Amino acid sequence: MGLAERILAGDLRAAARLMRDVDDGFASALEELKVLYPHTGRAYIIGITGPPGAGKSTLTDQITAAFRLQGKRVGIVAIDPTSPFTGGAILGDRIRMNRHADDPGVFIRSLATRGALGGISRSTGEVVNIMDAMGMDVVIIETVGVGQDEIDIVRMAHTTAVVMVPGLGDDIQAIKAGILEIADVFVVNKADRDGADRTARDLAVMLEMGKRQEGDWLPKVLKTEASRNKGIDELVAEFENHRQHLFSSGRIDHFLREKCAVVFSEMLKDRLFSAVLDRITADGRFNSTVESICQRDHNPYSAVETMLAEFLNRPATSL
Amino acid sequence: MAERKLRILVGKPGLDGHDRGAKVVARAFRDAGLEVIYTGLHQPPEQIVSAAIQEDVDCIGLSILSGAHNTLLPRVCQLLKDKQAEDISVFCGGVIPEDDIPGLKAAGLKEVFTPGTSTEDIVAWVKANIAC
Numbered sequence: 001m002g003l004a005e006r007i008l009a010g011d012l013r014a015a016a017r018l019m020r021d022v023d024d025g026f027a028s029a030l031e032e033l034k035v036l037y038p039h040t041g042r043a044y045i046i047g048i049t050g051p052p053g054a055g056k057s058t059l060t061d062q063i064t065a066a067f068r069l070q071g072k073r074v075g076i077v078a079i080d081p082t083s084p085f086t087g088g089a090i091l092g093d094r095i096r097m098n099r100h101a102d103d104p105g106v107f108i109r110s111l112a113t114r115g116a117l118g119g120i121s122r123s124t125g126e127v128v129n130i131m132d133a134m135g136m137d138v139v140i141i142e143t144v145g146v147g148q149d150e151i152d153i154v155r156m157a158h159t160t161a162v163v164m165v166p167g168l169g170d171d172i173q174a175i176k177a178g179i180l181e182i183a184d185v186f187v188v189n190k191a192d193r194d195g196a197d198r199t200a201r202d203l204a205v206m207l208e209m210g211k212r213q214e215g216d217w218l219p220k221v222l223k224t225e226a227s228r229n230k231g232i233d234e235l236v237a238e239f240e241n242h243r244q245h246l247f248s249s250g251r252i253d254h255f256l257r258e259k260c261a262v263v264f265s266e267m268l269k270d271r272l273f274s275a276v277l278d279r280i281t282a283d284g285r286f287n288s289t290v291e292s293i294c295q296r297d298h299n300p301y302s303a304v305e306t307m308l309a310e311f312l313n314r315p316a317t318s319l
Numbered sequence: 320m321a322e323r324k325l326r327i328l329v330g331k332p333g334l335d336g337h338d339r340g341a342k343v344v345a346r347a348f349r350d351a352g353l354e355v356i357y358t359g360l361h362q363p364p365e366q367i368v369s370a371a372i373q374e375d376v377d378c379i380g381l382s383i384l385s386g387a388h389n390t391l392l393p394r395v396c397q398l399l400k401d402k403q404a405e406d407i408s409v410f411c412g413g414v415i416p417e418d419d420i421p422g423l424k425a426a427g428l429k430e431v432f433t434p435g436t437s438t439e440d441i442v443a444w445v446k447a448n449i450a451c
Contacts, residue, residue, distance in 0.1 A: 013372060013375075013403075016372060019375065020326070020375045023324070024323055024324055025321035026321045027321070082354075083349060086349065086350050087324075088348065088351060088353050088355070090345055090346070090355045091354060091356045092357045094356060094357075094359075094370060095357065095359035098366055101358075101365075101369045102363075108373055110374060112354050
Protein backbone atom coordinates (compact mmCIF):
# COMPACT_ATOMS: atom_id res chain seq x y z
CA MET A 1 0.00 0.00 0.00
CA GLY A 2 1.36 3.44 -0.89
CA LEU A 3 1.87 6.22 1.64
CA ALA A 4 -1.27 8.04 0.52
CA GLU A 5 -3.53 5.01 1.05
CA ARG A 6 -1.93 4.38 4.44
CA ILE A 7 -2.48 8.03 5.41
CA LEU A 8 -6.14 7.83 4.44
CA ALA A 9 -6.37 4.69 6.59
CA GLY A 10 -5.07 6.67 9.58
CA ASP A 11 -1.39 5.65 9.59
CA LEU A 12 0.57 8.37 11.42
CA ARG A 13 4.00 7.12 10.42
CA ALA A 14 3.03 7.22 6.75
CA ALA A 15 1.85 10.82 7.17
CA ALA A 16 5.08 11.79 8.94
CA ARG A 17 7.15 10.12 6.23
CA LEU A 18 5.31 11.78 3.35
CA MET A 19 5.79 15.17 5.03
CA ARG A 20 9.50 14.42 5.08
CA ASP A 21 9.58 13.25 1.47
CA VAL A 22 7.88 16.50 0.48
CA ASP A 23 10.27 18.58 2.58
CA ASP A 24 13.28 16.77 1.11
CA GLY A 25 11.96 17.22 -2.43
CA PHE A 26 11.54 13.53 -3.30
CA ALA A 27 9.92 13.05 -6.70
CA SER A 28 7.95 10.07 -5.36
CA ALA A 29 6.06 12.43 -3.02
CA LEU A 30 4.28 14.00 -6.00
CA GLU A 31 2.55 10.71 -6.84
CA GLU A 32 1.28 10.41 -3.26
CA LEU A 33 0.12 14.05 -3.20
CA LYS A 34 -1.85 13.44 -6.40
CA VAL A 35 -3.77 10.69 -4.62
CA LEU A 36 -4.38 12.82 -1.53
CA TYR A 37 -5.49 15.98 -3.31
CA PRO A 38 -9.16 14.97 -3.72
CA HIS A 39 -9.28 14.42 0.06
CA THR A 40 -8.17 17.96 0.88
CA GLY A 41 -10.03 21.25 1.15
CA ARG A 42 -11.99 20.43 4.26
CA ALA A 43 -9.78 21.79 7.06
CA TYR A 44 -10.04 25.31 8.38
CA ILE A 45 -6.56 26.86 8.21
CA ILE A 46 -5.40 29.48 10.69
CA GLY A 47 -2.12 31.40 10.40
CA ILE A 48 -0.33 32.74 13.46
CA THR A 49 2.43 35.21 12.66
CA GLY A 50 4.40 37.91 14.43
CA PRO A 51 7.89 38.79 15.66
CA PRO A 52 10.18 36.34 17.50
CA GLY A 53 9.29 35.98 21.16
CA ALA A 54 5.78 37.44 20.78
CA GLY A 55 4.27 34.23 22.14
CA LYS A 56 3.12 32.53 18.93
CA SER A 57 3.89 29.01 20.18
CA THR A 58 2.24 29.56 23.55
CA LEU A 59 -0.83 31.03 21.83
CA THR A 60 -0.91 28.09 19.44
CA ASP A 61 -0.81 25.74 22.41
CA GLN A 62 -3.74 27.49 24.11
CA ILE A 63 -5.78 27.80 20.91
CA THR A 64 -5.24 24.08 20.32
CA ALA A 65 -6.52 23.30 23.83
CA ALA A 66 -9.62 25.41 23.14
CA PHE A 67 -10.36 23.62 19.84
CA ARG A 68 -9.82 20.25 21.55
CA LEU A 69 -12.52 21.17 24.10
CA GLN A 70 -14.83 21.67 21.11
CA GLY A 71 -13.92 18.14 20.00
CA LYS A 72 -12.04 19.30 16.91
CA ARG A 73 -8.92 17.53 15.66
CA VAL A 74 -6.00 19.91 15.28
CA GLY A 75 -2.89 19.83 13.09
CA ILE A 76 -0.05 22.22 13.84
CA VAL A 77 2.72 23.20 11.44
CA ALA A 78 5.40 25.07 13.40
CA ILE A 79 8.17 26.75 11.46
CA ASP A 80 11.58 27.83 12.74
CA PRO A 81 14.58 29.21 10.84
CA THR A 82 17.34 27.26 9.08
CA SER A 83 20.93 28.39 9.59
CA PRO A 84 22.12 30.13 6.42
CA PHE A 85 25.63 28.89 7.15
CA THR A 86 25.29 25.22 8.07
CA GLY A 87 21.80 24.29 6.86
CA GLY A 88 21.04 23.04 10.37
CA ALA A 89 18.16 24.20 12.54
CA ILE A 90 16.86 24.05 16.07
CA LEU A 91 13.12 23.56 15.97
CA GLY A 92 11.91 24.51 19.42
CA ASP A 93 8.23 25.33 19.03
CA ARG A 94 7.13 21.99 20.45
CA ILE A 95 8.47 22.96 23.88
CA ARG A 96 5.35 25.09 24.42
CA MET A 97 3.01 22.43 23.07
CA ASN A 98 4.31 19.23 24.68
CA ARG A 99 1.10 18.60 26.59
CA HIS A 100 -0.62 17.82 23.26
CA ALA A 101 2.13 15.44 22.10
CA ASP A 102 0.35 12.24 23.04
CA ASP A 103 -3.18 13.44 22.35
CA PRO A 104 -4.35 11.37 19.35
CA GLY A 105 -6.47 14.34 18.24
CA VAL A 106 -3.41 16.53 17.69
CA PHE A 107 -0.57 16.16 15.19
CA ILE A 108 2.36 18.56 15.43
CA ARG A 109 5.04 18.91 12.78
CA SER A 110 8.08 21.19 13.02
CA LEU A 111 9.52 22.51 9.78
CA ALA A 112 12.67 24.48 9.05
CA THR A 113 12.52 27.37 6.57
CA ARG A 114 15.34 25.85 4.44
CA GLY A 115 16.09 29.17 2.79
CA ALA A 116 12.53 30.37 2.09
CA LEU A 117 12.07 34.01 3.03
CA GLY A 118 8.31 34.54 3.28
CA GLY A 119 7.85 33.30 6.85
CA ILE A 120 6.97 29.70 5.93
CA SER A 121 8.84 26.84 4.24
CA ARG A 122 8.29 25.82 0.64
CA SER A 123 6.75 22.58 1.84
CA THR A 124 4.20 24.21 4.17
CA GLY A 125 1.27 24.06 1.75
CA GLU A 126 1.78 20.35 1.11
CA VAL A 127 2.22 19.52 4.80
CA VAL A 128 -1.05 21.36 5.49
CA ASN A 129 -2.72 19.33 2.72
CA ILE A 130 -1.48 16.09 4.25
CA MET A 131 -2.93 17.10 7.65
CA ASP A 132 -6.15 18.05 5.89
CA ALA A 133 -6.30 14.60 4.26
CA MET A 134 -5.58 13.03 7.68
CA GLY A 135 -8.91 14.49 8.78
CA MET A 136 -7.76 17.43 10.88
CA ASP A 137 -10.63 19.87 11.36
CA VAL A 138 -8.32 22.79 12.04
CA VAL A 139 -4.73 23.30 10.88
CA ILE A 140 -2.72 26.01 12.62
CA ILE A 141 0.37 27.31 10.83
CA GLU A 142 2.79 29.07 13.14
CA THR A 143 5.22 31.06 11.01
CA VAL A 144 8.84 31.68 11.76
CA GLY A 145 9.30 34.88 13.79
CA VAL A 146 8.82 37.66 11.24
CA GLY A 147 9.54 41.36 10.93
CA GLN A 148 7.72 43.57 8.50
CA ASP A 149 7.35 41.92 5.14
CA GLU A 150 7.02 38.13 5.39
CA ILE A 151 3.46 37.67 4.26
CA ASP A 152 3.26 34.31 2.43
CA ILE A 153 0.99 33.06 5.20
CA VAL A 154 -1.91 35.20 4.02
CA ARG A 155 -2.49 33.12 0.87
CA MET A 156 -2.23 29.89 2.83
CA ALA A 157 -4.59 30.53 5.77
CA HIS A 158 -8.32 31.28 5.82
CA THR A 159 -7.73 33.47 8.84
CA THR A 160 -4.46 35.17 9.78
CA ALA A 161 -3.70 36.43 13.27
CA VAL A 162 -0.83 38.88 13.66
CA VAL A 163 0.59 38.70 17.17
CA MET A 164 2.22 41.82 18.57
CA VAL A 165 3.64 42.62 21.98
CA PRO A 166 3.91 45.94 23.81
CA GLY A 167 6.98 48.07 23.33
CA LEU A 168 8.03 47.26 19.77
CA GLY A 169 7.44 50.65 18.23
CA ASP A 170 5.33 53.74 17.97
CA ASP A 171 2.25 54.55 15.92
CA ILE A 172 4.38 55.16 12.82
CA GLN A 173 5.38 51.50 12.89
CA ALA A 174 1.69 50.75 12.96
CA ILE A 175 0.93 52.57 9.70
CA LYS A 176 3.81 51.06 7.75
CA ALA A 177 2.99 48.64 4.96
CA GLY A 178 3.58 44.92 5.34
CA ILE A 179 2.42 42.32 7.80
CA LEU A 180 0.13 44.73 9.63
CA GLU A 181 -2.00 44.88 6.48
CA ILE A 182 -2.63 41.15 6.36
CA ALA A 183 -4.20 40.60 9.77
CA ASP A 184 -7.76 39.35 10.07
CA VAL A 185 -7.27 39.54 13.84
CA PHE A 186 -4.67 41.48 15.80
CA VAL A 187 -3.47 39.97 19.04
CA VAL A 188 -1.62 42.06 21.59
CA ASN A 189 -0.08 39.31 23.66
CA LYS A 190 1.68 39.71 27.03
CA ALA A 191 -1.08 42.22 27.74
CA ASP A 192 -0.09 42.45 31.40
CA ARG A 193 3.02 44.36 30.38
CA ASP A 194 3.41 48.12 30.40
CA GLY A 195 2.31 49.72 27.18
CA ALA A 196 -0.18 47.04 26.13
CA ASP A 197 -3.08 49.52 26.01
CA ARG A 198 -0.98 51.92 23.99
CA THR A 199 -0.03 49.20 21.48
CA ALA A 200 -3.67 48.13 21.14
CA ARG A 201 -4.75 51.76 20.68
CA ASP A 202 -2.08 52.44 18.02
CA LEU A 203 -3.28 49.40 16.08
CA ALA A 204 -6.94 50.42 16.43
CA VAL A 205 -6.18 53.95 15.18
CA MET A 206 -4.26 52.50 12.24
CA LEU A 207 -7.29 50.35 11.39
CA GLU A 208 -9.66 53.32 11.59
CA MET A 209 -7.54 55.20 9.04
CA GLY A 210 -7.94 52.44 6.47
CA LYS A 211 -10.49 52.76 3.69
CA ARG A 212 -13.16 50.11 3.78
CA GLN A 213 -16.20 49.37 1.75
CA GLU A 214 -19.56 48.27 2.98
CA GLY A 215 -19.39 44.62 4.00
CA ASP A 216 -15.59 44.54 4.35
CA TRP A 217 -14.17 42.66 7.30
CA LEU A 218 -12.91 44.97 10.06
CA PRO A 219 -10.10 43.32 12.03
CA LYS A 220 -10.39 43.53 15.78
CA VAL A 221 -7.56 44.10 18.23
CA LEU A 222 -7.68 41.55 21.04
CA LYS A 223 -5.54 41.45 24.15
CA THR A 224 -4.26 38.11 25.45
CA GLU A 225 -1.97 36.68 28.09
CA ALA A 226 -1.26 33.33 26.50
CA SER A 227 0.82 31.93 29.35
CA ARG A 228 -2.11 32.52 31.73
CA ASN A 229 -4.76 31.42 29.22
CA LYS A 230 -6.40 34.86 29.27
CA GLY A 231 -8.28 36.13 26.23
CA ILE A 232 -8.04 32.81 24.37
CA ASP A 233 -11.78 32.10 24.24
CA GLU A 234 -12.39 35.54 22.76
CA LEU A 235 -9.68 34.92 20.17
CA VAL A 236 -11.10 31.54 19.16
CA ALA A 237 -14.57 33.11 18.92
CA GLU A 238 -13.13 35.80 16.65
CA PHE A 239 -11.61 33.12 14.40
CA GLU A 240 -15.11 31.68 14.08
CA ASN A 241 -16.56 35.14 13.31
CA HIS A 242 -14.05 35.61 10.54
CA ARG A 243 -14.68 32.15 9.13
CA GLN A 244 -18.43 32.86 9.03
CA HIS A 245 -17.78 36.21 7.37
CA LEU A 246 -15.66 34.52 4.67
CA PHE A 247 -18.49 32.15 3.83
CA SER A 248 -21.50 34.45 4.27
CA SER A 249 -19.93 37.25 2.22
CA GLY A 250 -18.90 34.84 -0.53
CA ARG A 251 -15.28 35.94 -0.21
CA ILE A 252 -14.26 32.35 0.29
CA ASP A 253 -14.56 31.81 -3.49
CA HIS A 254 -12.18 34.66 -4.22
CA PHE A 255 -9.76 33.44 -1.54
CA LEU A 256 -9.71 29.89 -2.88
CA ARG A 257 -9.27 30.96 -6.49
CA GLU A 258 -6.37 33.25 -5.55
CA LYS A 259 -4.80 30.50 -3.49
CA CYS A 260 -5.08 27.93 -6.27
CA ALA A 261 -3.69 30.43 -8.78
CA VAL A 262 -0.66 31.05 -6.55
CA VAL A 263 -0.11 27.34 -5.91
CA PHE A 264 -0.32 26.55 -9.62
CA SER A 265 1.87 29.41 -10.79
CA GLU A 266 4.53 28.81 -8.13
CA MET A 267 4.66 25.12 -8.97
CA LEU A 268 4.85 25.87 -12.70
CA LYS A 269 7.66 28.35 -12.06
CA ASP A 270 9.62 25.87 -9.91
CA ARG A 271 9.22 22.96 -12.29
CA LEU A 272 10.00 24.96 -15.43
CA PHE A 273 13.01 26.54 -13.80
CA SER A 274 14.45 23.28 -12.51
CA ALA A 275 13.78 21.52 -15.83
CA VAL A 276 15.77 24.16 -17.69
CA LEU A 277 18.45 24.48 -15.02
CA ASP A 278 18.98 20.71 -14.80
CA ARG A 279 19.52 20.45 -18.52
CA ILE A 280 21.90 23.39 -18.93
CA THR A 281 23.83 22.33 -15.82
CA ALA A 282 24.21 18.80 -17.18
CA ASP A 283 25.53 19.91 -20.57
CA GLY A 284 27.86 22.52 -19.03
CA ARG A 285 26.17 25.53 -20.58
CA PHE A 286 25.24 27.02 -17.21
CA ASN A 287 28.87 27.46 -16.18
CA SER A 288 30.06 28.57 -19.62
CA THR A 289 27.26 31.17 -19.87
CA VAL A 290 28.02 32.52 -16.39
CA GLU A 291 31.69 32.76 -17.33
CA SER A 292 30.98 34.65 -20.55
CA ILE A 293 28.68 37.07 -18.69
CA CYS A 294 31.44 37.67 -16.13
CA GLN A 295 33.94 38.34 -18.96
CA ARG A 296 31.43 40.76 -20.54
CA ASP A 297 31.44 38.65 -23.72
CA HIS A 298 27.69 38.24 -23.35
CA ASN A 299 25.04 40.12 -21.41
CA PRO A 300 22.64 38.25 -19.10
CA TYR A 301 19.56 39.61 -20.89
CA SER A 302 20.44 38.13 -24.26
CA ALA A 303 21.70 34.93 -22.67
CA VAL A 304 18.32 34.36 -21.02
CA GLU A 305 16.46 35.18 -24.24
CA THR A 306 18.60 32.68 -26.15
CA MET A 307 17.83 29.95 -23.62
CA LEU A 308 14.12 30.78 -23.62
CA ALA A 309 13.97 30.75 -27.42
CA GLU A 310 15.49 27.30 -27.44
CA PHE A 311 13.26 25.85 -24.75
CA LEU A 312 10.06 27.42 -25.98
CA ASN A 313 10.98 26.62 -29.57
CA ARG A 314 10.43 30.18 -30.70
CA PRO A 315 12.70 32.82 -32.27
CA ALA A 316 14.41 35.05 -29.67
CA THR A 317 13.06 38.18 -31.34
CA SER A 318 9.47 37.27 -30.42
CA LEU A 319 10.19 37.18 -26.67
CA MET B 320 18.25 13.77 -6.83
CA ALA B 321 16.85 14.98 -3.58
CA GLU B 322 18.83 14.34 -0.42
CA ARG B 323 17.59 13.32 2.99
CA LYS B 324 18.15 15.86 5.74
CA LEU B 325 19.05 14.15 9.02
CA ARG B 326 16.46 14.92 11.71
CA ILE B 327 17.07 14.28 15.39
CA LEU B 328 14.99 14.77 18.53
CA VAL B 329 16.84 16.07 21.58
CA GLY B 330 14.99 15.98 24.87
CA LYS B 331 15.20 15.45 28.57
CA PRO B 332 13.11 12.69 30.10
CA GLY B 333 12.10 12.80 33.73
CA LEU B 334 12.45 15.32 36.45
CA ASP B 335 15.94 16.79 36.53
CA GLY B 336 16.06 20.42 35.46
CA HIS B 337 19.57 20.66 34.08
CA ASP B 338 19.28 21.28 30.35
CA ARG B 339 22.60 22.99 29.67
CA GLY B 340 24.14 19.80 28.31
CA ALA B 341 21.16 19.05 26.08
CA LYS B 342 21.28 22.58 24.69
CA VAL B 343 25.02 22.42 24.00
CA VAL B 344 24.59 19.12 22.16
CA ALA B 345 21.53 20.42 20.25
CA ARG B 346 23.57 23.40 19.16
CA ALA B 347 26.42 21.13 18.02
CA PHE B 348 23.98 19.13 15.89
CA ARG B 349 22.61 22.35 14.40
CA ASP B 350 26.13 23.45 13.51
CA ALA B 351 26.70 20.06 11.89
CA GLY B 352 23.76 20.75 9.56
CA LEU B 353 21.11 18.60 11.26
CA GLU B 354 17.51 19.57 11.92
CA VAL B 355 17.09 19.28 15.68
CA ILE B 356 13.65 19.03 17.22
CA TYR B 357 14.25 20.25 20.75
CA THR B 358 11.44 19.24 23.10
CA GLY B 359 12.86 20.59 26.34
CA LEU B 360 12.60 19.56 29.97
CA HIS B 361 10.47 17.13 31.95
CA GLN B 362 9.36 14.87 29.13
CA PRO B 363 7.51 11.65 29.87
CA PRO B 364 8.61 8.76 27.58
CA GLU B 365 5.14 8.73 25.96
CA GLN B 366 5.49 12.34 24.76
CA ILE B 367 9.03 11.75 23.52
CA VAL B 368 7.93 8.78 21.43
CA SER B 369 4.83 10.52 20.02
CA ALA B 370 6.92 13.55 19.08
CA ALA B 371 9.57 11.36 17.42
CA ILE B 372 6.91 9.65 15.30
CA GLN B 373 5.15 12.87 14.29
CA GLU B 374 8.46 14.49 13.40
CA ASP B 375 9.77 11.40 11.55
CA VAL B 376 13.21 11.72 13.16
CA ASP B 377 16.06 9.31 12.47
CA CYS B 378 17.14 9.18 16.08
CA ILE B 379 16.42 10.37 19.59
CA GLY B 380 19.16 11.78 21.82
CA LEU B 381 18.21 11.91 25.49
CA SER B 382 20.04 13.76 28.22
CA ILE B 383 19.52 12.48 31.74
CA LEU B 384 21.24 13.48 34.96
CA SER B 385 18.66 12.44 37.54
CA GLY B 386 19.68 8.82 38.08
CA ALA B 387 16.39 7.52 36.67
CA HIS B 388 18.02 6.33 33.45
CA ASN B 389 17.45 2.61 34.17
CA THR B 390 13.69 3.25 34.33
CA LEU B 391 13.03 5.96 31.74
CA LEU B 392 15.37 5.03 28.88
CA PRO B 393 14.29 1.38 28.47
CA ARG B 394 10.71 2.66 28.60
CA VAL B 395 11.35 4.89 25.57
CA CYS B 396 12.78 1.90 23.67
CA GLN B 397 9.82 -0.28 24.66
CA LEU B 398 7.25 2.32 23.56
CA LEU B 399 9.01 2.65 20.19
CA LYS B 400 8.72 -1.13 19.80
CA ASP B 401 5.06 -1.04 20.78
CA LYS B 402 4.43 1.48 18.01
CA GLN B 403 6.49 -0.44 15.43
CA ALA B 404 8.96 2.41 15.39
CA GLU B 405 12.10 0.66 16.62
CA ASP B 406 13.85 1.81 13.44
CA ILE B 407 14.23 5.14 15.28
CA SER B 408 17.54 4.79 17.16
CA VAL B 409 17.93 6.01 20.74
CA PHE B 410 21.15 7.15 22.40
CA CYS B 411 21.75 9.02 25.61
CA GLY B 412 24.20 11.13 27.51
CA GLY B 413 24.51 12.04 31.14
CA VAL B 414 25.76 10.92 34.51
CA ILE B 415 25.49 7.19 33.97
CA PRO B 416 27.56 4.67 35.97
CA GLU B 417 29.68 2.28 33.89
CA ASP B 418 27.89 -0.67 35.48
CA ASP B 419 24.53 0.45 34.06
CA ILE B 420 25.68 0.74 30.47
CA PRO B 421 25.43 -2.96 29.47
CA GLY B 422 21.86 -3.10 30.79
CA LEU B 423 20.87 0.02 28.89
CA LYS B 424 22.36 -1.31 25.68
CA ALA B 425 20.55 -4.61 26.18
CA ALA B 426 17.33 -2.60 26.55
CA GLY B 427 17.88 -1.04 23.12
CA LEU B 428 20.07 2.05 23.65
CA LYS B 429 22.46 2.32 20.70
CA GLU B 430 25.09 4.30 22.58
CA VAL B 431 25.69 5.88 25.99
CA PHE B 432 27.86 8.99 26.34
CA THR B 433 29.29 9.76 29.75
CA PRO B 434 30.67 13.04 31.17
CA GLY B 435 33.74 14.37 29.37
CA THR B 436 32.62 13.29 25.88
CA SER B 437 33.27 16.05 23.32
CA THR B 438 30.45 17.30 21.12
CA GLU B 439 32.62 16.43 18.10
CA ASP B 440 32.62 12.80 19.18
CA ILE B 441 28.84 12.75 19.59
CA VAL B 442 28.24 14.38 16.19
CA ALA B 443 30.74 12.00 14.56
CA TRP B 444 28.99 9.01 16.12
CA VAL B 445 25.59 10.15 14.85
CA LYS B 446 26.89 10.75 11.35
CA ALA B 447 28.60 7.34 11.29
CA ASN B 448 25.81 5.28 12.85
CA ILE B 449 22.51 6.89 11.94
CA ALA B 450 21.27 6.38 8.41
CA CYS B 451 18.51 8.55 7.10
